[in-house]
Amino acid sequence: MCELLAMSANVPTDIVFSFTGLAERGGVTGPHVDGWGITFYEGKGSRTFKDSKPSSDSHVAHLIKSYPIKSEIVVSHIRQANRGEVCLENTHPFTRELWGRYWTYAHNGQLSDYETLFNTKHFQAVGDTDSEMAFCWIMDRVVEQFGLQQPQDMKPVFTFIASLADKIKQLGVFNMLLTDGVDLMIYCSNNLCHITRRAPFGKAKLIDTDVVIDFQKETTPDDVVTVIATRPLTNNEQWHVLAPGDWKIFRKGELILSR
Amino acid sequence: MCELLAMSANVPTDIVFSFTGLAERGGVTGPHVDGWGITFYEGKGSRTFKDSKPSSDSHVAHLIKSYPIKSEIVVSHIRQANRGEVCLENTHPFTRELWGRYWTYAHNGQLSDYETLFNTKHFQAVGDTDSEMAFCWIMDRVVEQFGLQQPQDMKPVFTFIASLADKIKQLGVFNMLLTDGVDLMIYCSNNLCHITRRAPFGKAKLIDTDVVIDFQKETTPDDVVTVIATRPLTNNEQWHVLAPGDWKIFRKGELILSR
Secondary structure, three states: OOEEEEEEEEEEEOOHHHHHHHHHOEOOOOEOOOOEEEEEEEOOEEEEEEEOOOHHHOHHHHHHHHOOOOEEEEEEEEOOOOOOOOOHHHOOOEEEEEOOEEEEEEEEOOEOOOOOOOOOOOOOOOOOOHHHHHHHHHHHHHHHHHOOOOOOOOHHHHHHHHHHHHHHHOOEOOEEEEEOOOEEEEEOOOOOEEEEEOOOOOEEEEOOOOOEEEHHHHOOOOOOEEEEEOOOOEOOOOOEEOOOOOEEEEEOOEEEEEO | OOEEEEEEEEEEEOOHHHHHHHHHOEOOOOEOOOOEEEEEEEOOEEEEEEEOOOHHHOHHHHHHHHOOOOEEEEEEEEOOOOOOOOOHHHOOOEEEEEOOEEEEEEEEOOEOOOOOOOOOOOOOOOOOOHHHHHHHHHHHHHHHHHOOOOOOOOHHHHHHHHHHHHHHHOOEOOEEEEEOOOEEEEEOOOOOEEEEEEOOOOEEEEOOOOOEEEHHHHOOOOOEEEEEEOOOOEOOOOOEEOOOOOEEEEEOOEEEEEO
């Protein structure tokens, strides 16, 4: 199994605090030592830092913890390999371009008997993980359903993707993060939770390492920041736990669509 | 104008020496202060570090200079903006997946009257540079010509891409780096040169900053490493300068096809 982390915010926000907690699970407080990755969106652009080394022992992860990159959407993943060997092409998040937007995806879980389902045309996996194949299958089905020009209304697209995720969930555990750089979709198979922080901001304390942050000093009163994680990252705040089959869409930190 | 840097090698090789010279041109010895990026291939996987800050003053560039990432193919670019504003989505290199491979591209030059030519279907630009539009047009034409399944022989694909580059060159200056993770293609419009280093290795001295390297200490006798740059990076070695319209394909450091 792996650990997921994501953020949707209405102002460019750094995720150093949450990533510091997550990175500990990559070799210190957790067994997820088979690489990690994090994607930051800045406007329509995105950049992904990844490493096939454990996040607790990675030069690049050290950079992310020490150099605050301000972003409106973040998708991150630390890996404990089950399908596919430990190498860069099997390291999440995965990105593809569709409709002039970068789509970024990460998956926690394990699937069985997926080879026949995930036969794709427009998007093909580079590595050999079930995760990347599921992503390419989702993107392929979206192109088949909606064509190569972006529809005006994106809500039917995400509702359709949720119906695809329902099918994938029948093959195993499928907790998913997916964004097109505007909306952040989360889909729960068994482990996913979120918290939305807004004024009045308080202090938060990480579970995995001895770090406390006072968000009031880091924010303005209008900031809305939603953080998603496999398990709660702090132990003095109320995290909302999703039920199996639940999915939600966040835009600029606010929930805009859900089941 | 911008500066390009690329490498093709038969063993995983770090590019710290050459990148150190290039990065100086991003704000110290050169005027290319509008961001930079570098893509490393490790097996079939790739990772791109980019920043819209000048390379001479970037935390991420400092990481690249201090942390040797060993790679068989590298594509790098530092930018002096002419078309498109300074932001992450306009920062090279650009990557798209086709045929289960990551294709990475960087361009030096400036094009005119390109809007009608670069009308694309399968691949769409995320940013608004002439460079990314040209890349998406090339990839789109490759799909139209060869379909969605990879051909056995890639030489006709690169020869076809060279014919597309000839057309783009009619719109302005078009020096290009392009790789599918196996082959590295370089196309010269006006400024591009390369050097192939192999045993017996010697010392090299950077032009842009006071650094000398003794490659004999860094290599084994079987290593073959080709470096491509807009202008020579060292002043005590013989660089080969390409003529306008010249293109070359390198695989594992060796020249395998050229015009």
